[in-house]
Amino acid sequence: MSEARVRGLVLGAALGDAAGAVRGRWPAEGPLRVGVSTQLAAFTIEGAIRASVRLDHKGICHAPTVIWHAYCRWAYLQGIEPERISERWTHGSDSDWPHGWLARVPALRERRGSAPATVAALTGLRQGTPTKPVNGSRGAHALTRGLAFGLLHLLSGPATCGTVIRETAALTHGAPEAQDTALGGAGLVSHCLATDDPFRAWTASGPGEDHPIDVLIRSLPMPHSAGPDPVLGLLKTVGAAPDHGQLAWIAPDGTASSALLGALLVVSRFPGRDTVDAALRFAAGAPDGNSVASTAGALLGAAHGVDALPVELLSRLELAWVLDTLARDLLQQYTDSPGGGQHVPARDPHWWDRYPGG
Numbered sequence: 001m002s003e004a005r006v007r008g009l010v011l012g013a014a015l016g017d018a019a020g021a022v023r024g025r026w027p028a029e030g031p032l033r034v035g036v037s038t039q040l041a042a043f044t045i046e047g048a049i050r051a052s053v054r055l056d057h058k059g060i061c062h063a064p065t066v067i068w069h070a071y072c073r074w075a076y077l078q079g080i081e082p083e084r085i086s087e088r089w090t091h092g093s094d095s096d097w098p099h100g101w102l103a104r105v106p107a108l109r110e111r112r113g114s115a116p117a118t119v120a121a122l123t124g125l126r127q128g129t130p131t132k133p134v135n136g137s138r139g140a141h142a143l144t145r146g147l148a149f150g151l152l153h154l155l156s157g158p159a160t161c162g163t164v165i166r167e168t169a170a171l172t173h174g175a176p177e178a179q180d181t182a183l184g185g186a187g188l189v190s191h192c193l194a195t196d197d198p199f200r201a202w203t204a205s206g207p208g209e210d211h212p213i214d215v216l217i218r219s220l221p222m223p224h225s226a227g228p229d230p231v232l233g234l235l236k237t238v239g240a241a242p243d244h245g246q247l248a249w250i251a252p253d254g255t256a257s258s259a260l261l262g263a264l265l266v267v268s269r270f271p272g273r274d275t276v277d278a279a280l281r282f283a284a285g286a287p288d289g290n291s292v293a294s295t296a297g298a299l300l301g302a303a304h305g306v307d308a309l310p311v312e313l314l315s316r317l318e319l320a321w322v323l324d325t326l327a328r329d330l331l332q333q334y335t336d337s338p339g340g341g342q343h344v345p346a347r348d349p350h351w352w353d354r355y356p357g358g
Contacts, residue, residue, distance in 0.1 A: 003331055004305035005193050006151055010045070010327035012301020012309055013147050013294045014038045015317055016280050020290030021113075024281035032316045036113040037294050040145035042319065043070040044168070045326045046102045046355070048152065049333045054357030056341035061357075064167040068127045071171070073098035075122045077109045088125055101354050105322055113290070115141055121172040130166055133174025140291035142173035143185045143256040147298040148330060150189020155334055158187060173256070177221040181256035184216050185295065188260070191216075192302035199271035199303060203236050217264065221257040223250055231261065235268045242269045242282045247292070254288040262286050263295035273304035277313065329355070 018032040026032070047070030051063035072089060076082045076098055090097050102108065117137035121128060128134035146168055152161045162183055169182035191212055192198050198213070205211040217235070218228040234246060251262025263283065270279035279300060283293035301309060314320060332338055339351030346352070 002305065003328065004307060005302050006148075006331045007324055007327045008301030008304060008306040008309060009150065009189060009193065009298050010041070010148055010301070010323050010330075011306055011314060011317070011320065012276070012297035012299075013041060013144065014297070014319065014323050015301075015309055015313060016283060016293035016295065016297025017144075017290055018313075018317060019280040019284040019297070020288075020293040022284070023289055024284030024293070026281075026313065030316070031318050032313060033318050034112065035290055036111075036115045037141060037144045037290060038319065038323070039074060039108055039112060040071070040115065040118065040141060041148065042102060042108065042323060042326060043067075043074045044145045045148050045330050046070055046100065048148070049326075049330055050100070050355045050357050052333050052337075052357075053339050053352065053355045056337050056339065056344075057352075057357050059342060063164045064171060065127065066357075067168050068171050071118065071122060073100070073103055074108065075119070077103060078111060079109075080119055081123050084125065085122070099356055102322070102326075105319070107319055107322075117141065118172040127171045128174050130170045130176070130179060133170060134172065135174045137173040138175040138178045138255040138257070139173055140254050140256050140259040140288060140295075142169040142178040142182050143259050144291050144294045144298075146182055147185055147189055147295065148327070149182075149186040150193060150298075150302060151330060152334065153186040153190040154193050158183070161186075169256075178256045181220060181260050184220050185256075185260050187216055188213065188264075189298060189302050192299055195303070197271070197303070199267045199299075203268050203271060205236075213264075217261075220260065221255075223252055223258060223261065235264055237268075240269065242266075244282075244285050247282070247286050251286045251288070251292050254291060256291075258286075258288065259291035259295045262292035263299055266292065266296040267299050267303075270300075273300075273308035276300050276304070276308050277310045 017038045047067035051066035055061040166179045169179040202213045251258040266283040283296040286292040338348040340346035
């Protein structure tokens with residue numbers, strides 16, 4: 001696992017989101033705008049960093065609650081009941097809330113699509129849990145905003161971080177299948193970060209080999225009434241051409257499971273590092289192209305690294321610097337703790353100001 005792959009994961013997801021916004025038809029010039037999925041992903045990563053900083057300094061932390069706080073900062077910036085949300089965290093005192101550098105990024109104040117389940121939970125000021133859901137949403141944001149959890153899955157293992165991933169999805173998406181898919185997506189990203197050319201190896205494997213990706217697919221909710229065998233048969237058809245009808249069948253709606261299965265079809269048809277642009281354009285043609293393309297971009301970026309992403313597109317991507325900084329800082333925090341801890345001095349004296357864990 002390298003820094004280039006972590007950067008590819010985060011930037012690939014955003015580039016896919018941008019592809020979905022234009023249905024895969026890149027404009028000839030100008031910035032490539034990202035959507036609400038990328039905004040929420042940025043705050044998820046920032047919240048994960050701040051949770052780790054808090055654990056280092058305080059010795060105790062409930063990471064999903066810290067990430068919930070991050071989503072509240074996003075809602076405040078978006079103008080979603082700002083007085084009520086601010087009161088919840090400042091209790092009416094004079095404060096510089098929302099604090100942290102991410103809250104000062106102007107593009108994160110702009111509305112970029114809808115996130116109904118997330119907004120409903122935030123305006124209700126009640127974070128859901130797997131046992132006390134706030135709704136029954138199966139929506140794709142439970143998956144797409146947390147794809148970077150694949151790094152934590154790789155570094156800590158599912159036994160350690162699985163509960164955090166499920167609980168973070170459950171903050172706003174109450175359906176168990178959305179939470180299952182969020183965990184499955186993190187496991188798949190983890191596999192991509194750790195494995196060379198993972199999709200060629202997967203599609204070349206036989207039906208009885210129990211490849212790790214096959215095992216994951218069998219655990220996922222299936223579209224319509226299909227079982228895992230027809231889905232696997234479609235995904236692993238060697239040499240099959242990209243087919244939008246197949247993509248619409250396997251990813252028929254805006255649910256988390258559709259986003260992940262649709263992305264798997266995309267990477268099975270475009271497994272290499274030299275076809276990322278074509279993969280994202282194909283993915284963007286799904287019924288919910290934003291979520292499928294964002295997930296596919298994350299998987300391909302994690303598998304092949306940031307250098308596989310088309311420079312001519314990445315150089316025009318909105319929030320590229322912000323997301324690249326978050327990707328690097330996430331990796332630094334979880335491998336090196338630059339902000340120090342209870343008994344360890346900080347190597348970076350400004351880390352706490354950037355990611356306050358209080």
